[in-house]
Amino acid sequence: MSFATPVQTVTHLERLESEAIHILREVAGQCANPALLFSGGKDSVCLLRLAEKAFRPGRFPFPLLHIDTGHNYDEVIAFRDYRSAELGVRLIVRSLEDSIAQGKVVLRHPLQSRNPFQSVTLLDAIQEFGFDACIGGARRDEEKARAKERIFSFRDEFGQWDPKNQRAELWDLYNARTHPGENIRAFPISNWTELDVWQYIQAEDLELPSIYFAHQRKIVRRNGSLVPVTHLTPAKVGETIEELSVRFRTVGDITCTAPVASVARTVAEIILETATTELTERGATRLDDQTSEAAMEQRKKEGYF
C-alpha cells in the first residue's frame, strides 16, 4: 500500500469512479444475490477493477457471469478466463449453444448474429442461480434507449424492461427492491463515455485483450464497415479481401462486431484517436444496431443487458 498526498481537486474521473463504487456498494447492500456480468470486454474490465476497489482489501461479494454466444474472439475468451483466475473469483459461464441445443433459441441461419439471443440464456442463468441483480457495463452514451435507462433498472418476472414505467430515480437514492423472480440490472458506469473508459484504463493501467490494439487483420469493406474475414463472416462473392491495420473499439459476437482502421498500439494512442473520432462507438463497429432506430430498445424490452 502506498501513501498519497492529500486530495486537492476531485477530477472528473475520480468523481465517476466514486459514483460507480457507490453504486456497486449499493447493489451489495440492497441485493441478496447479485452477479457481475464479465465478458472480457473493455467496459466490463473497468467494472471489475471498480468492484475490486470498492471492496478491497475484502473480496467483492458476487460471482462473475458471462453469457457466451460461442461466437466470441478467442483472445477475449482467453483473457476472460485469465483475468478471473488471476483474481481468484468464481466465473459462471452459460452458453448460448446450450440454449440452441435445448430448442429455446432457433436460428434462421447458422451464421446469423447471436447477439439478440443472449437474453434467453441470460434469463435462464438468472433463474438457475436466483440472481436478484445483474451488474452490467452499459453506458448511457452508447445508444438512445440507454440514455433514458435508470442506473438501477427494474426488470419484471419475464426479464422485460418497460421504458414507460421506470422507477423514479432521484438523488443517489436507488431502489433495488424486487419480488421473487424479478430482477434489477445495475449500471455503475452509466455516466461514463468511451473516452472516460479509456482514460480510466490508462489511469489504472488495466490489461485488455490484444484485439483492442492495432493489429493486422484480413477484412472486407461492406456497407461502410470493415468486416473481419473469419470462419463465421466469410467474404462474399465479389468482395476484395484486404489486410489492414485495425483495432476493435467494442468487442462482442464476431458476426456483429467490426473493427476500425487504426495504428494505435497503446492506450495513450487510442485515447488520442477516441478524442478525435468522427464516428460513434456503436455506429462504427456494430453491424446489428444500424438496422433499426429502435433495435436496442426492442432487445432491452426482451430482456437484453
Place this chain on the structure above:
Amino acid sequence: MSDRFTSTRQLNAATSSAPLAKAADDGLGPMEKEAPPASHAMQPTARSPQPAPYEDTGLLRFLTCGSVDDGKSTLIGRLLFDSKAILADALQAIERSSKKRGLDTIDLSLLTDGLQAEREQGITIDVAYRYFSTGTRKYILADAPGHEQFTRNMVTAASTADLAIILIDARKGVLTQTRRHSALANLLGIRHLVVAVNKMDLVDWSQGRYEDIARDYLAFAAKVGIQEVRFVPISALHGDQIVERRAHLDWYQGPTLLEILESTRLEEELDDAPCRFPVQLVSRPRTAEHPDYRAYLGRVESGSIAVGDEIAVLPSGARSRVAALHLGGKFLAQARQGQSVALQLTDELDISRGDLIAKVMDAPRSVKELSATLAWLAEAPHLPGRSYVLRHGTREVRARIAAVHGRLDMESLDLRPATGLAMNDITGATLNLQSPLPVDAYEQVRATGSFILIDELTNATVAAGLIRGSAPSTGRARP
C-alpha cells in the same frame, strides 16, 4: 448536415486538448507542438493547487429547462455539436429521420427523443442524459421534457444537478412556464441558476429587450427567494454567446454560456459544509492477511473528513476517531464530498449499514417526526393512513404521512389547500417515523435532507421528500 451547424467546430480542438497534453507526457512527440486552443472559452478559470498532467476541473451536472419553442433542443444540439459530442454518424441518423418525416432541416429534438414509444406518440416521456466534455471539464446534461409528467421529470433531473439553465424566448419574456421552472429548480436546491435569453436574433439583438427581461425576472426571483441568478443573451440558432462571442451582442461584456459552465464552482469546493458519511456496508474480510480488519464503506456525501477527526455515529450517538481512510489500497489523509472511501475508526463500535457517521462538532439532530416538502411521483394517489418505507441515505424506516398541508399551484405558484396527494403534486407534509432518523434541512445538506418513499406492495418509488428546516420558510414557492 444543416447549414446552421457548419459555422464552427471550435470546441473540437479543445475536446482533445486534455488527452493531447497527456499523450505528450507519454512521449508522443508529434503532438507536443499542438498549440492550446485559442478560444477564450477554454481558459480554465478554476484554480488548480498542484500542477496536473492536464487541467481537470471536475464534473458539472446541469439541466436545461424550457420547451421546444424556446429553442431548448437547438441549444442542446449546439452544445453537443460544438463540443463534438454528436458524431458524424449520429448526425446522419438524425438527418435520415428528419428526411423520413419530410423535414427540410435537421430536427435536433430527434436526438433527445430516444424511445420508440416516444416517437410513435410524438412526445418525450423521460429524462435523457447527454454527455460532453471541453477537455477541462466533463458535463452531464439532464434533459427534462417540458410537457408530459412535467413535475416528476423536472424534479428527477434537478435532484442531481448543480446548475440549471432557464431558457427564455426573447420575444416572449418571462412566462408562467419560466416561473414554474425557476421555482422548481430553486425548490430542489440548485445553487446556480443561469437565465439564457434566447432568440436574440429575432429581437434585433436589442440590449433594451434583454435588460427588460432581466429586470422582470429579478422581480420574480426576489418574490420566491431565489438568491443568485446570472443572465446571458444568446442565439442558440446562430451560436452567439454560447461558445463564441460575436459582434451582434458587443454590448454584452459578461461571460459566454460555456464560460459560465466552465467557471461554476462545484459542490465539493464548499469546504465548510458539515460532514455526512452514510455507511453502505461493513467490511470484515476475516482473511489470514487481515484477521481483525474492520472498515466502513461509504461515500462522503457532504463536507470532508480527515484522519484524527472526532466522529459520532447516528442515531446511536456512539463516538470515536477516524483512524484511516483509504480506497483501493491507497491511503488518504482526507476525503471530500463525492469521494467513495473505506473508513476505519480507532474503536470497535457496533455500526451497520444505514448508520450515519458525522463529525461531533456538527452532527445532525435525530427526529421521529419530519416536516417535508413532498413531490408525489406515482400514478396512484396517496391513501391516507398507509405506511411506506422511507429511504434516507442508506437507512430505511417505516413512515406514515400524518398530515398534508398546502399544495403548490403550478400555474400561480401560490399555496392552495391540499385535499390529498396525486401525481405531480408538490405539497407540504408531516411524516411520522417508526424510529429516529438523523436529518438535515435540504437547504443545508442535500444528501441528508432528502428521502424517497417506497410502496412496499409494488416496490415502486412513490414520492420524493425534501426535509424542511426547523424555521419554516416563508417563501411563496416553498409549501
